[in-house]
Structures are given as C-alpha cells and as structure tokens.
Amino acid sequence: MRCTWQLRRWPAAAVQGLCLLASAPALFGQEAADFFRQNCISCHTIGGGRLTGPDLKGVSQRAERDWLVRFLVNPQAMIDRGDAYSQKLLQESRGVVMPQISGMNPARAEALVDLIDAESKLEKSQFIGVQITDRPFTAAEVETGRQIFRGERSLKNNGPACLSCHTARNLGGLSGGQLGPDLTRAFERMESRKTLAAWLGAPATPTMAPVFKKHPIDSEEILPIIAFLENQAADGGEDLSAGKLTFLLVGLGGAGLMLVVFDLAWRSRFRSVRKQLVLSSTGRGEE
C-alpha cells in the first residue's frame, strides 16, 4: 500500500485520511463514471426516472452529502440502524435492499456523489437509462431471445448463455441451470421493460457482476431477451420440469451400465490370489 510507511509515524486514523485524500483525485471523472456504469445503472438512472432504485438526479438536494457517503458505503448497516430516510427508500423500492458494492469506500462514494451532482446539472445525463420500445414484441424476437437464453445464439461479447445458471419454463431437454434463480417470472419481478433492460445492461448481482463486467450483453441482444422473458411471464408459473431428477437417473443408470462394461471388459481377471503360490513363497506349502 502506498501509505504503509506512514504507519510508523502517525496515528492510524490520520494515515487513513491521508491515503483517502491521496487516492481520491484518481476516482474523479472517467473512473467514477466507469464505476457508476458497472455497478449502478442496473438500478438507477440520472434523470431517466425510477428503476428498482430512485432516480438520482439532484440527490444531493434530497439528502446530506455525509449521509449519502455513509449510505453508499454500507446501505444495510444504515437500514439496520433504523435510519428513517433509509427505511423510506427501502419501502419505495418494495423491500429490495441496495447491495454493498464490491470496491466501495468513502473516497469512491465521495467521487460518485460528485459525479451525480455534475451529471444532474446536465440537460441529458449519459446515465439517463435505456430507452426501449413499448410496442408488442414479434414472435421472431421472442424466438431470438429464446435462442440467446439457451445458448444457441452466442452473445456478441462472449458472455455465457443464460441457461448456464438460470432456468425458465419449457426450455426442453434437461432444462436450465440453477446456480441463479428461475427467470420465468423475472419480467414480473422487474416490473417493466425499462427496469429489465437496465439490469441486463449491467447485471448487478455479486455472481453476475464480475462475469458480465468483462463480457457485457450487447444492446441489440437486450431487446430479444426481454421479449423472451416478457413472453415467459405472460403465462405465469415456473419451471416445473423434472430436469434434475432425469439428470440424476441418467447418471445412476449410466454408472450402472459402466460397471457392467467394466465387468465384461475384465472378465478374464484373476478372481482370487493363488493360494498355492502364497504358501510356497512363505515356505509353508509343498515345494
């Protein structure tokens, strides 16, 4: 760490303050914007309206700067402490708690507040959010979304197929993965195309964020995925296929079959130790 040498000379708190001051300038500008893009736009816009979280335009006029920094660093702690404004935000976002962002610290939070202030003054912020059509989706768009979900149509930036970790209704075969949630009703949970589009633009769960940070979903791919998920949600329900059970039975059946194959392949194997040989080698048998 750059400031480690100072630990020998100054109280730890002072050193920490100096380190933050020294690193803060680097977080302004592009770095803060990149951080916002990677971690915030799935739930927030600046001037584009509410998504899962509130529109952040002019947020400094609604809350004290110090409060904003503390909330950004650890939202859950503020809620647990019973902070009134945090409770109000929680209620407005229907109980969705803002996650603690990896890499967030007071210096970065300060830089983000500065960024939001600067973007709020603009007529049109770069973080106004995705503008998405409200016309009904075509069958072709739904099918394209289904192919992207199943992996048959590769994502342009080499991201993994949704099927790797998620399932949905009527996917066929052994169905989808289950590291993440069933997405049959994802559209219903996200409430609107705009919210879902923002989410897909920068998936914010701790599992997805590091993967899609390097392989973001292309804006042209977002529309058909939304079409597919909207179509899934229209009929309700969830994935009730017996994919897991079938998978287990295939595994057990295949293993049983392989044991038979092994037995046949080695059918001429020795089935017992040659006792006479043992006895003679230990001098206890007949020569």
Added chain:
Amino acid sequence: MNSASTYLDHFFFLALPYVAFFTFFFVTIERYRNRKFTYSSLSSQFLENQQHFWGLVPFHYGILVVITGHIVAFLVPREVLWWNSKPLRLYILESTALVFAILAAVGLVAAMIRRVSVSKLRRVTSPVDWLLFALLLLQILLGIEVSIRYPWGSSWFATSLTPYLWSVAWLSPDLSYVSPLPWHVKFHIINAYLLILLFPFTRLVHILVIPNPYLWRKPQVVRWYRPPMGA
C-alpha cells in the same frame, strides 16, 4: 457481505491455495529426493483380490475423467462454452461427468468397505490413508451434490471459477468471482486445496510416478518374496 465471511473468504481462497501449492511442491520434491522408494500406492491386491477390482477400476476411471474435465475447463474455458452452446451437447457433457463421478464414488466406497472388512487390509491401512479416504469421499460427494443442485457446472465453472483460478495462478487473486458462490461450491474448492496440501504426505504420490501404465496394462498380481527366517 459481513466482515466474518470476508475474513473466511480471504483465508480459504487467498491464503490457503498458496499454502497448499507451496507445501505440495516443496514436500513432493523433498520426498522424492530423500525417500523415493516411498513413491507408491502400496498395492494390496495380493492380500485380497475379490473386492479389489470393484474399488480399483470404477474409482480410477471415474476420478480420471472427472479431474480431466476440471482441467479442460480451467485450460480452455472458451472452448467448453462453445461446446455447451448447443443444449444437447451440454446435457451430454454434464451427464457423462455425472456418470463418472458416481463411478468414482462407488469405487471409493467399495475400496473403503474392503479396507474395513478384511482384517489383513485393516492392518496395512494407516491413519493417513483413512484421512485421505474421508477427504476424497467428501470431495466426490460434494461434487456430485453441486452438479445436481446447481446445474450446469461445466458452464459456470468456465465463467466464474476459471478466472478465479487463473488469478491465483498469476499471483493476483480476484475473490469477486468466488465470494458470492454457494457454500457447497466453496466447500468443494476448499476441500480440493486440502487434498493438494496433503498430497505429498499420502499414497497419492503414486500419480507422479512416471511411466504410469496403470491405465492400459493388463491386471497383474503383485507378489512379494521374503527369504525364510535364518536363510
């Protein structure tokens, strides 16, 4: 993420891998230089040859296929994702892996039953052997459990675990990939590190003895000769 889980993640996924790999390389080389004739799996086929087959063959073919799958996903993740881009191919790959994982479990359980039920074998089975059996069984059962509970592992291994493992290999561990994974998966990784750590202290060193024709040679009875007393 609370501080306790952060601390545990740092211990298990940042410190433990380096402790495990350093111990692996250091003790493996030291043992080979100073006690090279202990590089053996100490065959017990001569002591019991009926149940031996049902432990030896399913376990070794099972574990070799499964470990090869993990290594391939580590070395060529993009190719694995390409293969999995057709759902049918994904299902074939996952089902094959599950079949061989179950074979490894069946073989290991058979080997353990054999070691317990034959008195001659109990006498030649050391505490380290039992520890190894326990860790291997835990590892295989956890792997099977993860593959069924959280499909499809071949894809998410390539996207989440491969970058973490390479970050460890390049000496700049990135825990963001591994921290959010379910504890079953984390336990599987931690146990893998423990097996690597214990590797040079156990009979597992036989893996490193080259040439290693166990896979294709005909079964052979291993016998020993001891001169009569006083000869």
